[in-house]
Amino acid sequence: MKVAINSLLIAAVATTVSAEVWKITSLDKGTRENTCSRQVQACQNNCGGPTLAPMAFCNATTMAWGCGCKNNTPNMEVWNWPVPAADCSGSLNVCKNNCSTKNNTSECFINCTKTHMCNTEDAPVSYTSSSDIAVEPKYVGPAVSYKGDKLGDLNDGNNRDNLSPSSSGTSDPKTASDGSHKSTTDDDSSATRLQLAGTAVFAALAAALSF
Numbered sequence: 001m002k003v004a005i006n007s008l009l010i011a012a013v014a015t016t017v018s019a020e021v022w023k024i025t026s027l028d029k030g031t032r033e034n035t036c037s038r039q040v041q042a043c044q045n046n047c048g049g050p051t052l053a054p055m056a057f058c059n060a061t062t063m064a065w066g067c068g069c070k071n072n073t074p075n076m077e078v079w080n081w082p083v084p085a086a087d088c089s090g091s092l093n094v095c096k097n098n099c100s101t102k103n104n105t106s107e108c109f110i111n112c113t114k115t116h117m118c119n120t121e122d123a124p125v126s127y128t129s130s131s132d133i134a135v136e137p138k139y140v141g142p143a144v145s146y147k148g149d150k151l152g153d154l155n156d157g158n159n160r161d162n163l164s165p166s167s168s169g170t171s172d173p174k175t176a177s178d179g180s181h182k183s184t185t186d187d188d189s190s191a192t193r194l195q196l197a198g199t200a201v202f203a204a205l206a207a208a209l210s211f
């Protein structure tokens, strides 16, 4: 336990970025471009190739991203796409950096790890997806996981006090009465809408041009 806590403290010292308000656009230009390029590539691969990915986009300025395929609904889990994954990882770093301001640093690190289970369905929803490359994402929304659970304070400098899941306009993403979890977050539904819209538009186009 002592070893684990020591390594956590070393990690805290190693990342010397001062406590700031996390926003994915604060990543440097090179990292944004690299992440965006991986985002578009992942979408194209998921669709079966660039020509089958008419709605694969990512804006390296705003990090607005979307993925819509011509023939299939993208089947990659939202939390594994490069942009949402980078959003989670950046929020986690700011969370840990800010533990120096807390009265119990090791407990704060444990909290950060629990609220930022990046690349899993327990990751905080990333509000980076967009309907169009020119439309800025929301960036900040209620602290809920993709699974639909309410999360504790993400401790990344963003004020989410007035952003409870039930006031966000979506249904309450609590455990359903059948015991299963519903994903009813803004990000999920807009991503699904986007994907369906992409599929529908291109299915219609294909029909019109009788591919």
Ligand SMILES: *[C@@H]1O[C@H](CO)[C@@H](O)[C@H](O)[C@H]1NC(C)=O
Pocket: 103, 104
């Ligand atoms: C740490 O601060 C919290 C409030 O932020 C307080 O409730 C708690 O008692 C404090 N713990 C210690 C050990 O000082």
Ligand SMILES: *[C@@H]1O[C@H](CO)[C@@H](O)[C@H](O)[C@H]1NC(C)=O
Pocket: 104, 106, 107
């Ligand atoms: C800090 O948090 C850890 C883990 O919750 C706990 O075991 C420890 O007693 C706390 N230390 C203080 C000084 O409150």
Ligand SMILES: *[C@@H]1O[C@H](CO)[C@@H](O)[C@H](O)[C@H]1NC(C)=O
Pocket: 102, 103, 104, 105, 107, 108, 111, 152, 153
């Ligand atoms: C850890 O999270 C718990 C539950 O949300 C909270 O009560 C506690 O104050 C947090 N501890 C620190 C050091 O941030």
Ligand SMILES: *[C@@H]1O[C@H](CO)[C@@H](O)[C@H](O)[C@H]1NC(C)=O
Pocket: 059, 060, 061, 062, 133, 134, 135, 136
């Ligand atoms: C990316 O977003 C910015 C800011 O909204 C916008 O000015 C720019 O045109 C967008 N890029 C593309 C390729 O649409």
Ligand SMILES: *[C@@H]1O[C@H](CO)[C@@H](O)[C@H](O)[C@H]1NC(C)=O
Pocket: 019, 020, 021, 022, 094, 095, 098, 101, 155, 156, 157, 158
């Ligand atoms: C860091 O923690 C302090 C005290 O809890 C809080 O007021 C501040 O907003 C936090 N800053 C960031 C960047 O998380």
